[in-house]
Structures are given as structure tokens and as C-alpha cells.
Amino acid sequence: MTALAGRIWNAEGCLLTNVRRGLRNIMRNRTRTIMVTVLLGISCALALTMLTAGDALDAEIARIEAGVGTLIEVAAPGSAGFFATFDLPLDQDLLAVVEATPGIESAHPLAMISLLRRGFGAGLQIPTAETRAAPRLVMGVVPGGPLLVQGGSEVDVVAGRNLEPADDGELVAVLSRQYADLAGIGPGDVLTLLASEEEREFVVAGLFDSDQILANRTVFVPLGTVQELWDLEGVLTHIYAFAETIHAVDDAKALLLVQLGEQGEVSTQKDAMLGRLDDSLSGMTAAIRTTLVLSLMVAGVVVMFVMMMTVRERATEIGVLKAIGAARADIVSQFATESTALGMAGAVAGLAGFLLGGRVLGMSILQRVTASPATDIGQREMGRFGEMISERLGGGGMLGGGIGIPGLQGSGLGLSLGGLDAVLTWNSVVLIAGLACLLGLAGGLLPAIYAANLKPAEVLRRG
Amino acid sequence: MASEQAKGQKVLRVRDLGREYRLGAHRVSALRETSFELAGGELAALVGPSGSGKTTLLNLLAGLETPTSGEMYVLEQPVHGLSEGQLTEYRRHRVGLVFQFFNLLPNLTAVENVALPLELARRPATEARARAVECLLLAGLPVERHRHTPRRLSGGEQQRVAIARALVAGPPLLLADEPTGNLDQTTGQAVMDLLRMLARDQGTTVIVATHNPDIARQADLVLQLKDGRLVGAAD
Numbered sequence: 001m002t003a004l005a006g007r008i009w010n011a012e013g014c015l016l017t018n019v020r021r022g023l024r025n026i027m028r029n030r031t032r033t034i035m036v037t038v039l040l041g042i043s044c045a046l047a048l049t050m051l052t053a054g055d056a057l058d059a060e061i062a063r064i065e066a067g068v069g070t071l072i073e074v075a076a077p078g079s080a081g082f083f084a085t086f087d088l089p090l091d092q093d094l095l096a097v098v099e100a101t102p103g104i105e106s107a108h109p110l111a112m113i114s115l116l117r118r119g120f121g122a123g124l125q126i127p128t129a130e131t132r133a134a135p136r137l138v139m140g141v142v143p144g145g146p147l148l149v150q151g152g153s154e155v156d157v158v159a160g161r162n163l164e165p166a167d168d169g170e171l172v173a174v175l176s177r178q179y180a181d182l183a184g185i186g187p188g189d190v191l192t193l194l195a196s197e198e199e200r201e202f203v204v205a206g207l208f209d210s211d212q213i214l215a216n217r218t219v220f221v222p223l224g225t226v227q228e229l230w231d232l233e234g235v236l237t238h239i240y241a242f243a244e245t246i247h248a249v250d251d252a253k254a255l256l257l258v259q260l261g262e263q264g265e266v267s268t269q270k271d272a273m274l275g276r277l278d279d280s281l282s283g284m285t286a287a288i289r290t291t292l293v294l295s296l297m298v299a300g301v302v303v304m305f306v307m308m309m310t311v312r313e314r315a316t317e318i319g320v321l322k323a324i325g326a327a328r329a330d331i332v333s334q335f336a337t338e339s340t341a342l343g344m345a346g347a348v349a350g351l352a353g354f355l356l357g358g359r360v361l362g363m364s365i366l367q368r369v370t371a372s373p374a375t376d377i378g379q380r381e382m383g384r385f386g387e388m389i390s391e392r393l394g395g396g397g398m399l400g401g402g403i404g405i406p407g408l409q410g411s412g413l414g415l416s417l418g419g420l421d422a423v424l425t426w427n428s429v430v431l432i433a434g435l436a437c438l439l440g441l442a443g444g445l446l447p448a449i450y451a452a453n454l455k456p457a458e459v460l461r462r463g
Numbered sequence: 464m465a466s467e468q469a470k471g472q473k474v475l476r477v478r479d480l481g482r483e484y485r486l487g488a489h490r491v492s493a494l495r496e497t498s499f500e501l502a503g504g505e506l507a508a509l510v511g512p513s514g515s516g517k518t519t520l521l522n523l524l525a526g527l528e529t530p531t532s533g534e535m536y537v538l539e540q541p542v543h544g545l546s547e548g549q550l551t552e553y554r555r556h557r558v559g560l561v562f563q564f565f566n567l568l569p570n571l572t573a574v575e576n577v578a579l580p581l582e583l584a585r586r587p588a589t590e591a592r593a594r595a596v597e598c599l600l601l602a603g604l605p606v607e608r609h610r611h612t613p614r615r616l617s618g619g620e621q622q623r624v625a626i627a628r629a630l631v632a633g634p635p636l637l638l639a640d641e642p643t644g645n646l647d648q649t650t651g652q653a654v655m656d657l658l659r660m661l662a663r664d665q666g667t668t669v670i671v672a673t674h675n676p677d678i679a680r681q682a683d684l685v686l687q688l689k690d691g692r693l694v695g696a697a698d
Contacts, residue, residue, distance in 0.1 A: 017582035021571075028570050320566040323527055324628065325555030325583040327548070457527040460562070461518065 018330040022337025026345070029310075036306050037345045043299035044350020044436050045357070050292035051428045052354075053365050057285045070105070070243040071152035071269040072253055074098055077262060089235035090264055097259055098241050103252035107241040108148055111140030111226040115193070135179060136217040138193065140226025143167045147174060147208060148240055149215040152269060160187030160206030168224035173202040176216040180207050193219065195229040239264075288365070296435055299346060303443030307339045311451040318451050319459035328452035335448035336441055343440020347433040354424065473539070474635045474668040475501040475524070480533035480543075482519050493519040496533070497693045499686060501670070503635060506662040508679035509672040511688035517672045520688065521638050524670065525558055526550040538635055555584045559629025559667075563641035565621040567613040567628075573599060573620075574609045577627045584632065591631075598627035602657060619650035626657060630667070637661065639671045643678055655681055 026033055076088035098107040115136050141147060143163035146154045155176075163174055173191055180186055191202045202221065210216055227233055241256075243249045249268050256266045311318070318331060482494040494516040501507055509517050522528040523535065526542060529550075535542045537557050545553060559580075567576045574595045581591035599609055602623040613621050622642060629637050639658060643651030655671075655678055662669045662683075670686075671678065679685050687695035 017579060017588075021568075024570055316566065317568060320562070320568070321579075321583075322551075323525060323554060323560050324580045325551060325632075327551045327583075330583060455527075457522040460527070460566075 018326070018334040019337045022334040023341055025310075025334070025338050026341050032306065033342070033345075036302060036342060037349050039302050040299050040342065040346020040436065040440075041349025041353045043295045043302070044347050044432055045353030046350075047292050047295040047299075047435070048350055048354040048424065048428060048432050049361050049365070050288045050295065051432065052424055054285055054288040054292065055425070055428065056423065057288065061282065061285070069152060069269050070246055070249055072104070072241045072243060072249060072256065073152075073267050073269070074239040074241060074256065074260065074264045075267075076237065077265050088237065089232060090237055090239065092234055092236050094260060094264055095236070095239055098239050098256065101241070101252055101255050101259065103243050103248035103255070104241045105244045107239055108145060109142060109223060109236045110148065110238040110240055111223055111230070111232050111235075112150065112237045113138040113140070113226060113230050134217065135175065135193070135219045137214075137219070138226060138230075139218050139220050140223040140232075141220055143222045143224075147220050149210070149212070149218050151214065152240055152242070153210075153212070153215065155208040155210050155215055157206040158209045160204065162206055163220060163222055167205070168222045169228060170222060170225060171200055171202045172205045172222060172225070174206045174208060174220040175204060176218070177207040177209050178216045180204065191219070196231060200229060296439055299343070299436065300439035300443040303339050303342055303346075303440050304446060306342070307335060307444040307447035308450070310338070311335065311447045311454075314451075315454060315459040315462070318454050319456040322454070322456040323460065331452040332445075332448045335451050336444050339444020339448070340437050340440045343436040343438070343443070344433065346440070347436035350432060350436065351429060472503050473500060474503045474505075474537065475499075476534075476536040476539070477524075478534045480520070480523060480530050480535055482516075482523060482528065483531045492691050494523070494530075495691045497688075498533075499693060501668050501684070503668055504662050504666045505683045506659055506669040506671065506681075507684040507686055508682035509670055509686045509688065510674070510676075510679050515688040516691040517688055518640065519691070521640055521670070521672055524636065525560055525638050526553045555580060556632055557634050557636060559632065559634040559637045561622070561625050561629050561637065561639035561642045563644040565613065565618070565625045565645070567621055567624055569613055572610045572612055573604060573616065573624045573627075576613070576624055577631050580628060580632050594631055595627070598631045599624065601630070601661075602627040603653075617650075618646050619653060622646060622650075622654050623657065626654070626661075630661065630665070635666075635668060637667050637669045639669065641672055641674070643673065643675065651675075651678070 074090065074094065076090040078088055092109065095107060095109050098104060115134075115138065137150060139147075139149065141163065144165045147157070147162070148154055157174060158177065160174075163172060173193075175191065183191075185191060185204055187204050187206055189204050191204050192199050193202060194200075202219075208215075208220075223236075227235070241252070243252045253266055253268050253271075256264075260266060321331060321334075477500070478498045480494060480497045481492065483490045483492050485491075497516075497520060509520065511517050519528070523530050524542075526545070529545075530543050533543065537553075540557075542550075542553060542557075567573075568579070571579065574592060577595035577598055578588070578591040581594060582588060586594075596606075596609060600606070604620055604623045604627065608616060608620060613624070616624065622645075626637075626639075626642075629639075637658070642658065643654050646654060658669050658671060659681060661667045671682065673679055685695070686693060
């Protein structure tokens with residue numbers, strides 16, 4: 001370290017002559033220096049653009065993933081998907097297998113009964129003009145446990161009481177306040193549902209609030225009651241498991257696929273909602289990163305060629321320097337200083353270029369991402385989970401197709417991608433400046449070593 | 464200064480010095496069995512036709528090349544067989560070089576060019592500048608020209624700067640390769656006068672390679688080279 005410092009600073013604490021000379025040499029050929037700086041600037045501006053666009057996409061992917069949740073859905077074979085048959089039986093013993101799987105935080109047994117499949121409005125108490133908002137799903141849950149709607153969101157009781165362990169096997173229900181208002185009923189009143197071709201009267205224990213269509217059309221009934229009334233003794237229709245983190249979802253799913261084999265289908269909310277959208281964004285991020293690396297590599301190659309040209313032009317001068325006492329290290333440090341300074345100049349030009357036009361380019365790239373068919377497909381694939389994402393992301397509005405995603409308004413495309421913005425951060429600036437200097441140094445090192453190895457007698461003879 | 468202390472004593476001793484180059488499968492002798500001695504304050508002219516070995520001998524004396532045979536001593540210190548690092552030190556302190564085309568660094572001022580060898584030798588910048596000014600004045604470059612870059616100096620002035628640069632570290636040996644070859648007669652004579660003055664007053668041993676018989680006649684000693692051999696040494 002001391003030796004290195006000795007190559008840069010002299011005894012008086014001044015920059016050594018070779019470093020000073022390296023810095024001064026930059027402007028010896030102004031035209032070339034300006035051209036190289038512009039070239040490096042373009043590379044650095046492109047790199048900055050890619051970096052900021054990549055950061056924006058990364059942040060968006062992280063935000064979407066955070067909003068997606070960690071639900072892993074285990075269902076009977078043939079039960080998964082939007083058009084699933086909800087009440088195919090799933091062995092109840094599988095619950096213990098799911099609970100014991102590493103990465104799973106909690107698992108909830110469910111028995112979902114679709115009322116729509118049994119005839120629109122069948123078993124409804126008020127088959128009137130309001131049937132569009134009528135219950136469509138009976139959700140058998142463990143009394144005292146969370147009230148999970150289809151898709152894994154939890155709703156809270158806001159009036160009356162929740163289901164209790166003592167309710168298991170009893171005709172007790174919790175329904176949405178929206179539906180209760182439509183039906184003109186409340187806690188303590190009676191709700192009639194058709195169960196196995198027979199009308200059953202349930203006592204309304206409590207009401208919950210939700211701004212989701214799917215949730216509002218769900219009636220919660222004790223699991224034991226559903227199993228008894230709909231002939232599902234000892235079986236479930238679904239197990240909703242939650243992974244410990246979003247990053248544990250894929251591993252836990254893989255383990256469950258192995259452990260359950262053909263006994264159950266495993267799907268994740270992440271797959272369902274992000275699926276190809278995530279792949280598309282990740283692919284775009286990879287393309288952006290590749291462009292970033294290529295831009296910087298081009299910068300390094302430009303520096304190397306320019307410095308090699310410079311060394312060849314100044315061969316006689318190098319010979320003179322060695323003849324008057326310059327050591328190899330002096331020559332290397334002079335040219336390395338010059339190339340590093342060129343890299344720094346390129347970084348400054350790149351920053352100016354980014355501010356002038358790179359940000360617009362970045363935004364244009366991001367707009368192309370949000371408008372790509374892949375993201376459109378990703379959006380469509382969200383299907384039934386749309387409302388829930390909306391809720392988790394903090395939005396509330398609904399958009400055409402029943403998918404309420406904040407940020408979609410206006411663009412009509414993508415998962416909140418309208419919020420993407422190529423924002424320049426200090427981290428990006430420091431990173432690009434550092435990389436530019438490093439590439440300048442690396443690009444100039446080979447020519448500098450070549451220069452240091454020139455034989456002074458030979459180059460002086462050639463003149 | 465080292466050169467002043469060397470006045471009158473044996474500064475350069477060359478014995479059977481030779482240099483061969485390999486050209487494919489062949490070996491070509493550029494310099495053969497060359498022997499001579501020079502004392503401090505002597506000015507020698509190195510003459511001979513092109514290809515006679517003048518530049519090779521100067522390069523060997525300058526430490527830019529290493530001999531393939533023979534010995535060479537400066538102030539009784541062996542120069543032959545030095546490592547690259549030792550040769551760098553030798554070039555910094557023991558020998559000064561003057562070239563036909565001056566070879567000043569174009570983006571440095573006169574004083575910066577002259578101070579360069581001292582700065583490369585890690586001497587403090589202020590000391591190097593002061594010594595550079597002293598040498599420029601000795602070489603006859605007026606103070607008002609010290610901050611000029613070579614582009615703004617005449618050929619004669621540039622050669623004065625080059626001589627000052629060769630002198631700045633106080634070497635006992637100064638080698639000049641055709642120092643007047645790129646100058647008109649009057650300016651060339653002024654440069655020769657300067658070199659003679661340096662030898663006489665500073666005690667520097669000066670070797671001037673030249674094709675010009677008028678220049679050679681002004682030397683204390685003429686070393687005649689032919690086909691790589693020293694064929695004559697006359698006062």
C-alpha cells in the first residue's frame with residue numbers, strides 16, 4: 001500500500017509527475033479525446049439507462065411478489081384452476097403431510113361447495129333480481145380459525161360473532177354484510193341453503209366486510225357441518241397452506257409435489273398470478289442487464305483501442321522517458337492514469353447524456369415492457385385472483401374483466417406497471433462512475449504494460 | 464555536483480565492448496572490441512559513417528542496451544551486467560542524453576521538461592524546479608522562455624532545453640547524438656559552444672556523435688568508428 005502510494009504521491013504530498021502527466025496528456029489530442037468521451041458517454045448513458053430501468057423492474061417485481069402472497073393451494077386432482085370442480089374429495093390425512101413440509105408456516109383444511117354448479121340461484125333464500133350478488137360458494141372452515149376466502153385472503157367478522165369450535169357440526173353461518181343487507185337479514189336470522197338436495201336453515205352468527213366480489217358471495221360454515229351435509233365425511237376439497245416467505249413458495253411447492261404425488265394437485269398463487277408475467281419481466285430484466293454489461297464492455301474496448309493507438313503514437317516519447325530515468329511503473333501509472341481519467345470523463349458525459357435523453361429512453365423501454373403481449377397475457381392469467389391482488393397491493397378499484405389492479409387504469413395493461421419509472425439514484429451514479437473508472441483502468445492497463453515494455457533504444461532508433 | 468567532482472579523474476572506461484544482434488539464424492556484430500577511456504571535463508567526438516556503430520555505442524553508454532561482451536565503467540562503477548532496475552538508476556544519476564530531434568515532451572513547459580528527470584528520481588518538486596531553472600540559465604535559455612512549451616521555442620532553444628534536461632541530475636557523462644544535426648550552422652555552433660563550456664567549466668565528460676567534421680574538430684578527442692570497430696582515437 002505504501003509502495004502504491006509512493007507511485008501516486010511524492011514526498012511533498014503532491015501528485016507524482018507521472019500521474020500529473022497522465023492527467024495532462026488527456027487533452028493533448030482534443031479531437032480524439034472529445035470523440036472518445038462522447039463514445040464512452042453514450043456507453044455510460046446507455047448503461048445508466050439500463051441500470052435505472054432494471055432497478056425499476058426489479059422494484060416492480062418485488063412489489064408484485066410482495067402483494068401476491070404466499071398461498072400454496074392443495075386440491076384434489078382435477079380441482080385446480082379457474083374452472084375447477086370444487087368439491088372433488090381430498091384425503092384429510094394429507095393435512096398432516098402439508099403441515100410437516102419444510103417452509104410451510106400454516107395449513108388450513110377447507111371444504112368448498114360451489115352453489116352455482118348446482119343450478120344458478122339454487123338454494124337461495126331470495127331468488128330475485130339481486131341474485132347476481134347471491135352466495136355462490138359455501139366455504140367449510142375450521143371453526144375458530146381464520147375465515148379464508150377463495151384465493152387465500154382472510155376476512156374479519158364485523159358484526160355478530162365468528163364461528164367457534166362448539167359450532168362444528170351445527171347449522172351456523174357467517175356471511176358478508178353486503179349480501180346480508182341485500183337479503184335483509186342479520187346476526188341471529190335464518191339463512192336457507194340447499195344442501196344435498198335438501199333445504200337447510202342456518203343461523204347467521206356474524207357478518208364480515210369485504211370489497212371483493214368473490215368474498216362477498218361466500219358463506220362460511222363449520223368444516224364438520226359441510227362434511228356432514230354434503231357427504232364429505234373424512235375428506236376435504238382443499239388445503240390452503242402458507243409458505244413462510246414468498247421466496248420459500250417455490251421450494252415448498254416442489255416438496256409438496258413430491259410428497260403428495262398423484263393424491264393432490266399443488267398450485268401457488270405466485271404461479272397463478274405472476275406466471276408468464278413474472279417470466280416476461282425477469283426476461284426483460286435479464287435483457288437489460290445484458291445490454292448494461294455489453295455497454296460497459298464496449299466502453300472498455302474503446303478505451304483499450306484508443307490507449308493502444310496513443311501508446312503507438314507516443315512510442316518515441318516513451319523511449320525518451322525511459323532514457324531519462326522513468327521506471328516501468330512510472331510508464332504504467334502514467335498511461336493507467338490517463339485511461340482511468342478517460343473513463344471518468346466518459347462517466348460524466350454519460351450522466352449528462354442520461355439526463356438529456358437516457359431517462360426518456362428508459363421510460364420508453366419500460367413502456368414497451370408494460371405494453372408487451374406477454375404482460376397482457378400475464379394480466380389475463382391472473383383470473384380469479386385479481387381482486388385479491390388489488391386488496392393486497394392497497395388498491396380497491398375494479399377494472400374491466402373483474403381485475404382490480406391499481407395502476408391499470410389508463411393503460412389497461414400490465415400488473416401495475418404504469419407505476420414504473422426510470423429514476424436515477426446516487427447508487428446508480430456511483431456504480432456507473434466506479435465501473436467506468438475501473439473499465440478505463442482495465443482497458444488502459446494492457447496498453448500501459450505494452451508501453452512499459454517498449455525497448456527505448458529500439459523506439460528511439462525508429463524515431 | 465557529481466560532474467564537477469569528476470573533473471580530471473577517470474570518468475569512463477570501456478574495455479573490449481561488443482554488441483551483437485541476432486537476425487534470424489545469423490548474428491550481426493554492431494560493435495566489436497571497443498576500448499577507450501575518458502576523463503572528467505573531456506569532450507570526445509564520435510565519428511564514422513552510417514552503420515559504423517555510433518548509435519550502438521551511445522546506447523550502450525547510455526544504459527539503453529546491454530553489451531554482449533566487454534566491460535564498461537563510469538566513475539569506476541561497472542555498468543555492464545546491471546539489472547533493468549539498476550540501469551534505470553544509472554540513467555537517472557550517471558548519464559544525460561541529448562538527441563538530434565530534441566525529444567522534449569510537447570505538453571510540458573521548458574522548466575517542466577528539465578525538471579522531469581529529477582521528479583522521476585523522486586526528488587521534491589520544488590527542488591527539481593529550482594534546479595531546472597538553474598540549468599536552463601546555464602544552458603542559455605532566458606527566463607521569459609522558461610514557461611514556454613517546445614512548440615513556441617526555436618530549434619536552438621529546444622536543444623538548449625534538451626541539454627539542460629541532460630544536465631539537471633548532474634551526471635558525470637553527457638551523451639549527445641547529432642546534437643547539431645537539426646540546426647543551422649550558427650545555432651549548431653552555439654550548441655557546441657555550450658557543450659564545450661559544460662565540459663570545461665562543469666567537468667562533465669561529453670561524447671558527441673556527429674557526421675560534421677567541423678564539430679568533430681572542436682573535440683578534445685575524436686573516436687573514429689568503422690564497421691563496428693574503433694579504428695582511431697586522435698587528440
